[in-house]
Amino acid sequence: MSFTPQEDESKDRLFVEALARGLRVLSAFRPGESALSNQVLAQRTGLPKSTVSRLTYTLTKLGYLSQDADSGYYRLGLAVLALGSAVLGSYDIRRVAAPLMRDFALKHTISVSLGMRDGSDIVYLETCRSQARVSVQLSVGSRVPLASTAIGRACYSSLSTTERELADTDMAARYGQDWPLVQAKLEQARQQVLQRGYSESFGEFERDVMAVGVALPSPAPGQGSLCLNASGPAFAFDADTMRQQIAPALMQLARQIVPGA
């Protein structure tokens, strides 16, 4: 249960507890949820009622929460959105990648996403779907696991030895006794990437979804590893099509996005 393996826990004079708790309240809101009561927040965060009350009060005053007039429930405020858009704005790769991704999605009638690794997850920075009706880029900001997705495996395979070992430690903790199995699968995926240049996940993360992934060579090292996937429904894309048509095209797309490679 030690979150901070490098030090003896809880003696961290530099860590600002009140800030952490406030953010814990904000992150208790799961996407798709409209409004939460003060009590639900207390349950989810594990904080005492009165503390939550004070934190919601503060967050509301700052615009990070807004209180529903009649129900009194809290919802995430628009100030949070400003932060989120500041994040997206700071990644200039998106500006380059998005139009190319859009062309790709239209040409191949498939969805394509740009992701970045965060620990043992991939966070989507941009998604282009072939038909725009399905879901409103709700995927931007959402997380998928490194281990079971094509995009995650591609990313994993592109890590340096030291980074890979760090990620391994992360996942060992995350998957517990399943880790050996997961690791074997990951190693297998890595070998495939080394040989063929792309990764696969055919129905492993979501049933009936076929996906291939490639890593982008990191433009500035240490900036975080970027990766792409292309995914479509199994009824429209079989394994052969993914391997012979989509995967090469995706590798081509990666080269377009990062020319120096």
Added chain:
Amino acid sequence: MSFTPQEDESKDRLFVEALARGLRVLSAFRPGESALSNQVLAQRTGLPKSTVSRLTYTLTKLGYLSQDADSGYYRLGLAVLALGSAVLGSYDIRRVAAPLMRDFALKHTISVSLGMRDGSDIVYLETCRSQARVSVQLSVGSRVPLASTAIGRACYSSLSTTERELADTDMAARYGQDWPLVQAKLEQARQQVLQRGYSESFGEFERDVMAVGVALPSPAPGQGSLCLNASGPAFAFDADTMRQQIAPALMQLARQIVPGA
């Protein structure tokens, strides 16, 4: 200099200062900026060095900031993105509006945005541009003033008397001695909305940008007021076109999005 006019300042036992300061650090990042040094953060937030150091330390540990490996500078972390996407996910209007907006944008070769009022600003929740190459929905989450934009004026005009007076107070503080002029302009816009059903801003917010706006009847009252605009470059859209073609179509779009009106 009193931020909280309702009470005698700084005697607020419920307000959690440390949380506010931490968020002040996060919001010091402006969109488009990549990485900030610890010192710049101190300057922008007005906090002492050591405090900022502690806050950045905490935020980094929580994933809300990430530290660039070599420069040591901080950038907004991916955890912030998750929060932002949770906000967007909580507004189900987007799901309804987005495809309709997209059709509108394509049909009229014009940009259309969905916004929500936050104080004396409008925050964009969704934008659809006619040509997708220009800017990657960077606009989602960005703020434009209520007073000088078409979308803001439409929203203002749809407020109830009490809400409008609150907004007035907000803007009086914001615009200072310019407020009488601004208010006159707003009142004029409001009359126009009452008569014709839409608002205009022809080059007033951004030079050479023509825009019209309409308000959406709030589906659940007190949930915040939603509004739409359509905007295009002056060389492609003259005032007559905006008034006779775009504005009626936008009003039609509003009725499509919120059928019960």
Added chain:
DNA sequence: GAACATTATTCCGCAATGCGGAACAAAATG
């Protein structure tokens, strides 16, 4: 509408927690 259950807010004494000046360390600059 009385009696109860559930949830939110406020109070208040205690001490833990965060504060910030200053000392220290580490780079960057010349």
Added chain:
DNA sequence: CATTTTGTTCCGCATTGCGGAATAATGTTC
């Protein structure tokens, strides 16, 4: 190597946040 600039750590102080308990507000049941 001296100097400036920037980041981190230390540490005593008291402010600030804490959380149990009391209070208020709201909703529910009969």
